[in-house]
Amino acid sequence: MDRRRFLRAAGAALGPALLVPGAAASAFGGQTTRRGAADLLLRGALVYDGTGAPPVEADVRVSGDRIVEVGPRLAERGAEVVDLRGLALAPGFIDIHAHTDLVLLVNPRADSKVRQGVTTEVTGQDGGSVGPVTEEEFERRRESYRRRYGVDLDFRDLGGFFLQLQAQGTAVNLASMVGAGTIRAYVVGQDDRPATPEELARMVALVEEALRQGACGLSSGLEYTPGAFADRNELVALARALRGTGLPYATHMRNEDDELFAAVEEAIAVGRQAGVPVQISHLKAQGQRNWWKGQPVLDLIESARAAGTDVMFDRYPYVAYSTSLSNLFPVWTRDGGNAAFIARLQDPALQPRIEAAVREKVEDELGSWDAVQVTSVGDAFAWARGRRLGELARERGEEPYALLLRIMIEGGGGGMVGFGMSEENTARFLAHPLGMICSDGGAQARPAEEMEGSVHPRNYGTFPRVLGHYCREQKLMPLETAIHKMTGMPAARLRLEGRGRIAPGAFADLVAFDPNTVADRATFERPHQYPVGIPHVLVNGVFVIRDGEHTGAKPGRVLRPGGRLAG
Structure with a gap:
């Protein structure tokens, strides 16, 4: 597999198994800075400051990596003037749930994200982070990356x-959570059993160590193995390591459909x-029979906040999700790792039970096999990439x-997009104050004709879709509200000081866009399409996108909560 195939596969955001396998924040410096260069004077933009306040027309002066002045008709004083009249200027977008992770070592340009205006990726999600890993896993992964991508991995945590990442450089900033599933795999393995007291103590120590290294929270992925094997006591013990930091426990819950309320309560x-x-x-x-739960689940969250628990959430602007095809199968089938999973799929004694569970999920919950679109899959099944399972089955005369x-056993599985949510709930969740x-996606690269297969369009279109479709066209919320949800809110949630604001002293992570034309172009049929209407993106005061083109600059930094040096 070459770099292009890696980018296609990684961006499918298949959960922890894929990449593990998930306000001035001080940080590692990137390879490109503006030290010694003339100041930038961004002239005449409609400035959205990231607080949710209405915009004002103003100039913004950037010196080095910082915003130093905001106001009307600022004097040039030798600065390079960039005319932004007719454009909106906002803080760079912070993708609070992203799956770029190791992708940045293969594609440090982060093309599909920076072209959306994303300047900070928050990774280590769904219980899966890049470390810690065992020595055996480190050697396996290092050899795989050397052979496939020409990248030499040299870390275990x-x-x-x-x-x-600091040494290589990257176009975007990165903050990372530590994954509870990754830590469970490191200490307990892939088996469905409780951690012993000794193992649990070791797991807690690893969370604490990751926080010292710069993690911005703890994530869990309770529909993915081995994270799904953790009970509530284990999760509480690990989450207690966050106490006093202000950082969140972020969870891909144990269920997002029939048992949604119980999962939220957990x-x-x-x-x-x-x-x-x-x-x-x-x-x-998820699933048409569960669409009625949209408002009640928000009521549940609001009640918890009223009772004193700080609960918030995130959401992407699409009615389809992306995950692994293995997630169509019951959790118990995945106990013990992939080899045990494949063996169970071929066990005649288990096949009726497994088939009934999968059919119930697809045919009853999602509605049909046409609701499942194959994304990443092995070369033997390349003909399935980007196609609906039901459609493929009809064409080939096979039972879905x-x-x-066959894809799971002969092809080694793969990724999928599942069409399972309602537009009404999507809008309801996007607009809610909490x-x-x-994006729940990763960085990709074009051109499309060089890409193999399919990904979820959220990898290319999330943030411009909110600004264009939901704000401008649907009038779901004012631009300043949407921008706050992309900037100031996530920065505060993760204690990324100096990010998510346009104000003197803040870091110069900035995106200039045309509010009249900004739009996503990626679709489920043609996902590898960059958005339009975003001519300029700066990261730490350096243009990464200028006049619509990637500059190749790599000014991104690794961000640690609270302004301390990461690492």
Whole structure:
């Protein structure tokens, strides 16, 4: 597999198994800075400061990596003047739930994200972070990356990853959570059993170590293995390591469909018992029979906040999710790792039970096999990439479940997009005061004709879709509200000081866009399409996108909460 295939596969955001396998924040410096260069004077933009306040027409002066002055008709004083009349200027967008992780070592340009205006990626999500990993896993992963991508990995934990990313450079800033699933795999393995007291103590120590290295929170992925095997007591014990930091426990909950209420109650209970904030990842009510739960689940979250638990959430602006095809199968089938999973799929005694569970999920919950679109998959099944399972089965004269089994057993599985949410709930969650905007996706690269297969369009279109479709066209919320959800809110949630604001002293992470034309172009059929209407993006005072073109600059930094040096 070459770099292009990696970018296609990684951006499918298949959860922890893919990449693990998930206000001035001080940080590692990138390779490109503006020290010694003339100041920039960004002239005449409609400035949205990230607080949710209405915009004002103003100039913004940038010196080095900082904003030093904001006001009308600022004097040039030798600055390079950039005319932004007719454009909006906002803080760079912070993707509070992203899956770029190791992608930045393969594609440090982060093309599909910076072209959306994203200047900070928050990774280590869904229980999966790049470390810690065992020596065996480190050697396996290092050899794989050397062979496939020509990248030499040289780290076993988050601190080491931060150092390697610093040395290489990247177009975007990065902050990372530490994954509870990754830590469980490191200490307990892939088995479905409780951690022993000794193992749990070791896991807590690893969370504490990751926080010292610069992690911005703890994530869990309770529909993915081995994270799904953690009970509430384990989650509370790990989350308690966050107490006193102000950082959140972010959770891909145990269920997002039939047992949604119970899953939300569990997430709230973990936060309450641990004494830490809770961030519910990509909140959804999945499956048509569960769409009625949209408002009640918000009521549940609001009640928890009223009772004293700090609960918030994030959501992407699409009615389809992206995950691994293996997630269509019951959690118990995945106990013990992939080899055990494949063996169970071929066990005649288990096949009726497994098939019934998968059919119930696809045919009853999602509605049909056409609601499942294959994304990343092995070359033997390249013909399935970007296609709906139901459609493929009809064309090939196969039964859909049998085709899925072949992809899993013969092709090694792959990624999928599932069309399972309602537009009404999507809008409801996006607009709610406790909700932030996320992509749940990773960085990609074009041109499309060089890409193989398919990804979720959120990798290319999330933030411009909110600004264009939901704000301008649907009038769902004012631009200043949407921008606050993309900037000031996530910066405050993760204690990324100096980010998410346009104000003197803040870091110069900035995006200039045309509010009349900004729009996503990526679709489920043609996802590898960059957005339009975003001519300029600066990261730490350096143009990464200028006049619509990527400059190749790599001024990004690794961000640590609270302004301390990461690593």
